[in-house]
Amino acid sequence: MPDDNTITVDCRGMSCPKxxxxxxxxFENLPPGGAIRTLVGNPSAAENVRRAxxxxxxxxxxxxxxxxxxxxxxxxxxxxxxxxxxxxxxxPHVVFIASNVxxxxxxxLGAILxxxxxxxxxxxxxxxxxxIFVNSGVLITSEDSRLIDTLKELEExxxxxxxxxxxxxxxxxxxxxxVGVVSNMYDILNTLTQASKVVxx
Amino acid sequence: MILEKGKIIxxxxxxxxxxxxxxxxxxxxxxxxxxxxxxxxxxxxxALRLDANTxxxxxxxLEKAGVFISGCVDxxxx
Numbered sequence: 001m002p003d004d005n006t007i008t009v010d011c012r013g014m015s016c017p018k019x020x021x022x023x024x025x026x027f028e029n030l031p032p033g034g035a036i037r038t039l040v041g042n043p044s045a046a047e048n049v050r051r052a053x054x055x056x057x058x059x060x061x062x063x064x065x066x067x068x069x070x071x072x073x074x075x076x077x078x079x080x081x082x083x084x085x086x087x088x089x090x091x092p093h094v095v096f097i098a099s100n101v102x103x104x105x106x107x108x109l110g111a112i113l114x115x116x117x118x119x120x121x122x123x124x125x126x127x128x129x130x131x132i133f134v135n136s137g138v139l140i141t142s143e144d145s146r147l148i149d150t151l152k153e154l155e156e157x158x159x160x161x162x163x164x165x166x167x168x169x170x171x172x173x174x175x176x177x178x179v180g181v182v183s184n185m186y187d188i189l190n191t192l193t194q195a196s197k198v199v200x201x
Numbered sequence: 202m203i204l205e206k207g208k209i210i211x212x213x214x215x216x217x218x219x220x221x222x223x224x225x226x227x228x229x230x231x232x233x234x235x236x237x238x239x240x241x242x243x244x245x246x247x248a249l250r251l252d253a254n255t256x257x258x259x260x261x262x263l264e265k266a267g268v269f270i271s272g273c274v275d276x277x278x279x
Contacts (some may be wrong), residue, residue, distance in 0.1 A: 017240040017241055021240060022238055052240070108219055109215065109219070112218065112219050112222060112234055112247055113214070113247070114235050115222075115233075115234035116234045116235060116236050116247050119233055119234055119235050119250075120235065120236055145226075145230065146226070146233050146234075149231075150233065
């Protein structure tokens with residue numbers, strides 16, 4: 001339970017999602033075993049803060065005093081943060097993109113979903129060791145678009161970007177590759193076989 | 202590596218997001234398709250990220266084109 005060392009985060013009068021963000025910031029800097037009390041102005045803010053903190057690995061309880069003032073009491077368990085450390089030791093995976101759209105159905109939707117998928121890769125740890133493009137997936141690596149910048153950033157972070165040579169050939173894009181290297185079925189199969197897991201949009 | 206914090210435009214529907222992405226790209230803006238920040242909404246939503254220096258122009262352009270924008274947040278928020 002929180003004691004006198006509890007850090008108070010006063011979020012009364014703040015609108016969504018500020019209370020969650022302020023509390024998260026305090027939680028990140030909190031040593032394991034520490035406690036936070038977030039003061040909030042309404043029940044939905046209290047619930048949002050409680051949920052976000054539970055998700056981050058904390059214990060959170062909503063309290064109301066005699067006058068109805070709401071607060072969320074948060075404690076950080078001693079083992080908190082171990083999950084993130086464990087994530088760092090996970091073996092790299094491979095992302096396998098076999099189409100220029102994500103999923104089956106409407107291609108316009110599929111195209112924007114794939115853009116969001118590729119754009120989010122760098123926000124999720126650990127990064128893949130490779131991203132492999134085959135079939136119409138190579139239309140992404142051989143065409144000027146915002147995604148090329150994204151893929152170049154990933155390449156700078158050490159991610160190998162492979163595009164199937166047969167596929168570039170088929171789409172008449174052999175000289176248009178904008179990022180990464182041309183690869184062949186032997187390398188592609190080898191990479192897939194050695195991956196800890198393969199993630200495909 | 203882009204380190205600059207951008208701005209995120211959020212739409213009411215995926216159709217608005219797709220239309221906005223097309224319009225902005227055609228007009229030379231460089232929107233990046235991103236998921237809606239988790240702190241803003243847990244929906245499986247698509248949003249557009251723009252560099253801060255092109256953001257105001259992009260919003261103006263979309264409003265003039267009649268695309269409904271439901272909100273904007275700083276990229277630093279997620």
